[in-house]
Amino acid sequence: MSNKQIIGFDADDTLWENEVFFHQAQLKFIELHPHIKDPEEVIFQIEKKNIEFYGYGIKGFILSLLETSVRSYNNQSDFQNIAKIIKIGKDMLAQPIQLLPDVKNTLHHLSEHHTLIMITKGDLLDQQRKVKESGLLKYFSLIEIVSEKDEQTYLEILEKNNISPKDFLMVGNSLKSDVLPVRKIGGTGVYIPHKLTWKHEEVDSTFDLERVVELKTISALKVWLKSQI
Ligand SMILES: [Mg+2]
Known part of the structure; x- marks a missing residue:
């Protein structure tokens, strides 16, 4: 890559x-x-x-x-x-932001070698507040707050920013929103499970998990990316 x-x-x-x-x-x-x-x-x-x-x-x-x-x-x-x-x-x-372990140093490192974008869904105002409070804004070239994360949404974001799907990698805790739709449009999805995931984000068990890149923690991304070169 x-x-x-x-x-x-x-x-x-x-x-x-x-x-x-x-x-x-x-x-x-x-x-x-x-x-x-x-x-x-x-x-x-x-x-x-x-x-x-x-x-x-x-x-x-x-x-x-x-x-x-x-x-x-x-x-x-x-x-x-x-x-x-x-x-x-x-x-x-009003809940203060609690970053997950190793997020800050991983983003810091990755942002030196890659272009990072954030794609999140939810209430516009609340997501904006969290982005601001997180202190992570400086690592991202683009923040997209959307109402649904499906194939259409990803295609629109990529097209708008002149990104080819084959150059796009999406990292997230939801197979349904972060991994599957990105893979369907020709990108790569990296699944990092969280111990608590909302039932609505689950996919049915017939889904072929073997083809999914799964990492235990965000810090494993650095090593995995290097192994892909
Ligand atoms: Mg999520």
């Missing part, structure tokens, strides 16, 4: 912690609603249906929790719980 290679990075759960805060918020919600049976599944089904209206991110998640709460009281409201859910959301939006 040449120095012309462009490396794309997912952000949530690839560069910094994210899913863990959704998980903690969900646990708080469940404590407030002990009467809901199989609450994780109930919340997930409502979230999944709402993606097409709200997109990804904290705002949509909180609206789904409010909907789950209201529905659980047969369309009545428990106003104390409503206030608590709103507070859970505001706390999430």
